[in-house]
Amino acid sequence: MTTSTDSPIQTQISTQEIFAAHEGGKLSIGVDRPLATKRDLSIAYTPGVAQVSRAIAEDPALARTHTWASRLVAVVSDGTAVLGLGNIGASASLPVMEGKSALFKTFGGLDSIPILLNTTDVDEIVETLVRIAPSFGAVNLEDVSAPRCFELEAKLIEALDMPVMHDDQHGTAVVVLAALTNAVKVVGKEFAGLKTVIAGAGAAGIAIAEILLASGVEDVILLDSKGAIHAGRQDLSEPRNAMKLEYAGRTNPRGVAGGTAEALAGADVFIGVSSSTVPEEHLAGMAEGAIVFALSNPDPEVAPDVARRHAAVVATGRSDFPNQINNVLAFPGIFRGALDAGARRITPGMKRAAAAAIADLAQDKLSADYIVPSPLDPRVAPAVTAAVMDAANG
Amino acid sequence: MTTSTDSPIQTQISTQEIFAAHEGGKLSIGVDRPLATKRDLSIAYTPGVAQVSRAIAEDPALARTHTWASRLVAVVSDGTAVLGLGNIGASASLPVMEGKSALFKTFGGLDSIPILLNTTDVDEIVETLVRIAPSFGAVNLEDVSAPRCFELEAKLIEALDMPVMHDDQHGTAVVVLAALTNAVKVVGKEFAGLKTVIAGAGAAGIAIAEILLASGVEDVILLDSKGAIHAGRQDLSEPRNAMKLEYAGRTNPRGVAGGTAEALAGADVFIGVSSSTVPEEHLAGMAEGAIVFALSNPDPEVAPDVARRHAAVVATGRSDFPNQINNVLAFPGIFRGALDAGARRITPGMKRAAAAAIADLAQDKLSADYIVPSPLDPRVAPAVTAAVMDAANG
Numbered sequence: 084m085t086t087s088t089d090s091p092i093q094t095q096i097s098t099q100e101i102f103a104a105h106e107g108g109k110l111s112i113g114v115d116r117p118l119a120t121k122r123d124l125s126i127a128y129t130p131g132v133a134q135v136s137r138a139i140a141e142d143p144a145l146a147r148t149h150t151w152a153s154r155l156v157a158v159v160s161d162g163t164a165v166l167g168l169g170n171i172g173a174s175a176s177l178p179v180m181e182g183k184s185a186l187f188k189t190f191g192g193l194d195s196i197p198i199l200l201n202t203t204d205v206d207e208i209v210e211t212l213v214r215i216a217p218s219f220g221a222v223n224l225e226d227v228s229a230p231r232c233f234e235l236e237a238k239l240i241e242a243l244d245m246p247v248m249h250d251d252q253h254g255t256a257v258v259v260l261a262a263l264t265n266a267v268k269v270v271g272k273e274f275a276g277l278k279t280v281i282a283g284a285g286a287a288g289i290a291i292a293e294i295l296l297a298s299g300v301e302d303v304i305l306l307d308s309k310g311a312i313h314a315g316r317q318d319l320s321e322p323r324n325a326m327k328l329e330y331a332g333r334t335n336p337r338g339v340a341g342g343t344a345e346a347l348a349g350a351d352v353f354i355g356v357s358s359s360t361v362p363e364e365h366l367a368g369m370a371e372g373a374i375v376f377a378l379s380n381p382d383p384e385v386a387p388d389v390a391r392r393h394a395a396v397v398a399t400g401r402s403d404f405p406n407q408i409n410n411v412l413a414f415p416g417i418f419r420g421a422l423d424a425g426a427r428r429i430t431p432g433m434k435r436a437a438a439a440a441i442a443d444l445a446q447d448k449l450s451a452d453y454i455v456p457s458p459l460d461p462r463v464a465p466a467v468t469a470a471v472m473d474a475a476n477g
Numbered sequence: 478m479t480t481s482t483d484s485p486i487q488t489q490i491s492t493q494e495i496f497a498a499h500e501g502g503k504l505s506i507g508v509d510r511p512l513a514t515k516r517d518l519s520i521a522y523t524p525g526v527a528q529v530s531r532a533i534a535e536d537p538a539l540a541r542t543h544t545w546a547s548r549l550v551a552v553v554s555d556g557t558a559v560l561g562l563g564n565i566g567a568s569a570s571l572p573v574m575e576g577k578s579a580l581f582k583t584f585g586g587l588d589s590i591p592i593l594l595n596t597t598d599v600d601e602i603v604e605t606l607v608r609i610a611p612s613f614g615a616v617n618l619e620d621v622s623a624p625r626c627f628e629l630e631a632k633l634i635e636a637l638d639m640p641v642m643h644d645d646q647h648g649t650a651v652v653v654l655a656a657l658t659n660a661v662k663v664v665g666k667e668f669a670g671l672k673t674v675i676a677g678a679g680a681a682g683i684a685i686a687e688i689l690l691a692s693g694v695e696d697v698i699l700l701d702s703k704g705a706i707h708a709g710r711q712d713l714s715e716p717r718n719a720m721k722l723e724y725a726g727r728t729n730p731r732g733v734a735g736g737t738a739e740a741l742a743g744a745d746v747f748i749g750v751s752s753s754t755v756p757e758e759h760l761a762g763m764a765e766g767a768i769v770f771a772l773s774n775p776d777p778e779v780a781p782d783v784a785r786r787h788a789a790v791v792a793t794g795r796s797d798f799p800n801q802i803n804n805v806l807a808f809p810g811i812f813r814g815a816l817d818a819g820a821r822r823i824t825p826g827m828k829r830a831a832a833a834a835i836a837d838l839a840q841d842k843l844s845a846d847y848i849v850p851s852p853l854d855p856r857v858a859p860a861v862t863a864a865v866m867d868a869a870n871g
Contacts, residue, residue, distance in 0.1 A: 139568060
């Protein structure tokens, strides 16, 4: 295990190699039907294709079986919250969205196309996606800033008759739930009594709070840049804090005020999704058998070796430490399962089923350094797909 | 040569085989960078991709070289004029658009994605494509009904900083110009003195008239369902006939009124893009060495064997007769050339250069039955690409 907060993987790969790998983009279109002869053209294009188009016009359900759209995921971003880079705009987000499409294909066997928006107005984005909705069969929202992302996802789910998921919220939350499910087993605790602190009340933090509450964790404290969110905070009445205000009423049952020091005093779990840092002395106040998920990328909220001095289980978002909490464990199988099941919504039950499937796969070798399978584990996407399909049909 | 108006190719392929070939769609996404190891992920996705995104944010020109969008064609349709099927809607048009994408890849080596619109409002379509413009590098408009297609193309060209072309207009016009260039050589005539009749004043007819006028043909008569278009026609003052009114002032210099009989009397060239039929007795009135392009699909305006009784050169849109006038000769090379040249517009000069390149390729074996190369001729797209690049840079 590396004991430095440098980014060894990043530094061992040259900038030149990285840029070369992205040159010309990372995606291409494949043609699944050959067009080598006049006969091929007559089948795949005119005149043959007219029969297929006429049939779909008469029975729209045929579009599901005879076009690529019903299984195509639109990877949609407006570039407002790209990785740790912030609002860098739609075009600059495209290398990330192409990478996401590559992950969809590699791990889920799903085709997807990046759709970049050069508007950041929520209603305009909804209107735009509704207008081009016949082009695809699901929407993966990506790297949209909070709190806009909550409103955008909710409105899209209402407006589109297809699976819609903001992965930065729910993909993260699903994998955190899977990891926490196994971490509490390692330390011999249960969800019901768990004192949990989430640093970061953006897309990921809110979704993690939501899925933990729905899974039986009762004591969750959300922290934003001003400290613990509780019902007594005056600033939460601002319209942009509507989501935080809602969670002020549903979290922090002990009414803890203050910062990480106060929140972490006696806490069992720290989950960082904040791009901030946590001083070691605050971690020192956590309970015995503490669990620390320091998920900010590329720099975790606390170095794993430091965290391990005070915690029994440590996870990060990085591939060069044990216990990598990575969305790729979840989203390919979630979308594949939803599409294979013909589901119109991705429900909370489907998300929790995905988390359970991921957690199950680590059971056989469960330890403090192995609470989730590797993102490259080929068993993951099929298991998540099957679990999500079961939940969709159940 | 087949001497029947049946569709032999269509009838020899079973409906079952056609539907099987379209099942699941005809396109897929290819991943050009492997994602097999943690190192691959670190290069193509996080953390490596952040370097590329940050670089594009600082220098937007890098999006051109380090994403797929700059060379990606959006194949855009609202499904209002699909093949000969009419307004069958966006979803039903998708098999055609997938086929178009397959042709772009097979013949032009260009990636493209179908974008289907479930609005038919011109301004909404423009607004929508502007909002998602960072997703692609060119727009191929397809199967949009006239006269909306003229307004839509013009507005898109103004609104988008990238090549835009309505292929049903200009792809057809380019191949017709190529074919006519060679046909007049076969019959020993010249463009300047040519009496030309175009049946059909929709997308293709108007664009053919435009490119012929720009190429030195002086006597062009456009026919719509009410007969020859001339300045004296009262119905052309309706707003939806604005384009016809404009061409009434630029065509028909002899002021011919009436139908095909009157227009074809003494005519050198008949070009049918009308989905109508032309009686043999009207063709009998054409000049010696007549040229007949009966381009409606799947049923030409006149059977080729009938046309040959009165014409020296006959062409159709079908692959089972000689002289197939097919857009695939033009659009892959036109878009490839425009994108390779970094052109922001597809100009009239680029279209005429494409036509000249296509015509040139048939020179070595020029005859009444060989005025254009086969759509499957692998020399075509590279030659058109080179000619369009020259015209773009010249």
